[in-house]
Every structure is written in structure tokens, then in C-alpha cells.
Amino acid sequence: LPLTPDATTKDGGRLGNISGFATQAEIILNTPGAADLVGATPMDRPEWTAVDPETGSVYVTLTNNTDRDNEDGDSDTDTNVANPREDNEYGHIIRWNEGADPSQFTWEFFLFGSFASESALVNLSGLNEANEFGSPDGLAFDDRGLLWIQTDGGANDNTNDQMLAIIPSELNSTEDMLAVNADNQDQLKRFFVGPNGCEVTGLAFTPDHQSFFLNMQHPSNWPAAGTIDATDASGANRARSSTVVIMKDGGGEVGV
Known part of the structure; x- marks a missing residue:
């Protein structure tokens, strides 16, 4: 349009x-x-977009939406073709491809967030305990075609906010099935988990892929309530907002 x-x-x-x-x-x-x-089409809180260097597909994270109202004012009942879950507390990722004409494109669902324990009507991607997540937010491809997915709060009671990795161009999916589904779970992997209450956001790589930089925003135990101390009662350092760098023991590319 x-x-x-x-x-x-x-x-x-x-x-x-x-x-x-x-x-x-x-x-x-x-x-x-x-x-x-x-x-x-109204969308469920779009956050980041990223383009696959291998295929040219465009991805967008829809982080969550538990406040959707229909025209009658009834909450959590107004769905549409791109947002099929009534109470989308976990969020999802959509991808699309441009057509020959600039006004044309095709699109599909790529991945639905969920706890593993949710019913099949909610856990549409068939996630398990090794890769369950909610509220996809940060999204970035590296030039090897790895897609990195970062999460931001929402319904993440089962696991802290995290970063997952997947290579969309190498998915072993079946035609007419959701791109990430119960049959290819081994290809969506949890890579990193942040401290309590934080948002994992912002991602940068060195050209050799040997150092990854991530931001940890607002961990919930910094600062401690009623004190400005940087340590807890045992003297251990408290988590604080920071940028961290991840490197592989002994060197080499991260993520392979």
C-alpha cells in the first residue's frame, strides 16, 4: 500500500x-x-529487522502483544492473518521476500516464541526446553548467514532473557510447514543467557567473528533496593548494566 x-x-x-x-x-x-x-495490517509491536545475506529474505521481530483490542473493545480477541494468536504474550518472527515489482512481496511465519509446556495451539513452532523463549527483540545476521535472536522480558518466567542462533538458509523444513517446527528443533540453539531481569540487546561482531559484543540492560538486582552498594550481603559483585564480549576458549570463530 x-x-x-x-x-x-x-x-x-x-x-x-x-x-x-x-x-x-x-x-x-x-x-x-x-x-x-x-x-x-496492524502488527504486534515490531522491533528489529534484519536481511539474510544468503537469500535476501527480510525478517522482523514482533515482540509481543497482550493488549490487542478489537473494534468492540474486547481485549485479546482481535487477530489477523499475520498475528494469529489471541493473546500473543510470547511474540513471533515473520519474514518476507520482495517481488519483481516493488509493490509486491510474499511472506510467511518463521518462528513463534513459547514455553515448551504450552499447548500446540500456542507453541506453534514446537519449541522444547533447550530453546524455549519469549519476546524476540534484537535481530541480526552475521555475514556467514547466522541469525542471532535476542529477547526482552515479557513472559520469560522459565528462563532469563537470552540470545539464540539459527541458520535459516540451512533449515531442513518440509514444504507447507512452518519454517521452524517440531521436526527441525536441533537447528534453533540457545547460545547465551543473561542475568536476572535484564534485556539482552545490541549486537556487534569483529570482522573475524572471534569477538561478539552484547549489551545487558537493567538487570533487576542492580542497584540493590535501599542501598547503593555494588555487592550483596556475601560480598559478591552485583550484576549491572554493561557491555560484555564473548570469545571462544582458545580462539576461533564464535558460533561454529
Whole structure:
């Protein structure tokens, strides 16, 4: 759907005739509002996007949404084709490919977050205890085609926020099945788990892939309640917001 002043709104009018959308500059300043007016698909809190260097597919994380209301005001019942779970507390990842014409594309679900213990109606990707997660947020490919997925809070009661890895271009999936499913679980791997209450976010690599830099935001036990001490009662250092670097023992590429 083109977002221009001449675009047709859902009620058949002209977008540029609506106050606040008369010019392209105004539309750019309120892109979500313009998209709503022309009938774009509402999404469950899109966060990061990343492009697969092997295939050109574009990925976006939809971190979660437990506050979706339909036009009647009933919470958690308004789904759409791209957001099929009524109470999407775990979030999911969608990918798409551009068509020959710039206005065309195809899309599909790539991965649904969930606890392993949830029913098949929620755990649509068939996750297990080794890779269950919720609230996908940070998303980045390295130039080897590895996709790194970082999580941010939400329903992550079973595990702290984390980073997982998968190589989408090497998935052994079956046609007409979700890209990540119960048959290829061994290819989605938990790589890193952060401290209590933190968000794992931000990712950078050295060109040789031997050092990975991650941010640990707002761990819940820093600072301690009622004190400014950097240590707990036993004298151990408390976790704090920081950037950490991950390297392989003995050197070599991280993730292989």
C-alpha cells in the first residue's frame, strides 16, 4: 500500500485530504497513523529487522502483544492473518521476500516464541526446553548467514532473557510447514543467557567473528533496593548494566 497524499483510505477518501497527512513530509512524521488510515495490517509491536545475506529474505521481530483490542473493545480477541494468536504474550518472527515489482512481496511465519509446556495451539513452532523463549527483540545476521535472536522480558518466567542462533538458509523444513517446527528443533540453539531481569540487546561482531559484543540492560538486582552498594550481603559483585564480549576458549570463530 503506497503511503502518499494520493493514497486511498479505507473509507474511499484521499489520504492527503485528512489533517496531518496533506504532504509527504507529514506522512513520514506519522507513518503508523497513515498506515492505519489506508488499511495496513496492524502488527504486534515490531522491533528489529534484519536481511539474510544468503537469500535476501527480510525478517522482523514482533515482540509481543497482550493488549490487542478489537473494534468492540474486547481485549485479546482481535487477530489477523499475520498475528494469529489471541493473546500473543510470547511474540513471533515473520519474514518476507520482495517481488519483481516493488509493490509486491510474499511472506510467511518463521518462528513463534513459547514455553515448551504450552499447548500446540500456542507453541506453534514446537519449541522444547533447550530453546524455549519469549519476546524476540534484537535481530541480526552475521555475514556467514547466522541469525542471532535476542529477547526482552515479557513472559520469560522459565528462563532469563537470552540470545539464540539459527541458520535459516540451512533449515531442513518440509514444504507447507512452518519454517521452524517440531521436526527441525536441533537447528534453533540457545547460545547465551543473561542475568536476572535484564534485556539482552545490541549486537556487534569483529570482522573475524572471534569477538561478539552484547549489551545487558537493567538487570533487576542492580542497584540493590535501599542501598547503593555494588555487592550483596556475601560480598559478591552485583550484576549491572554493561557491555560484555564473548570469545571462544582458545580462539576461533564464535558460533561454529
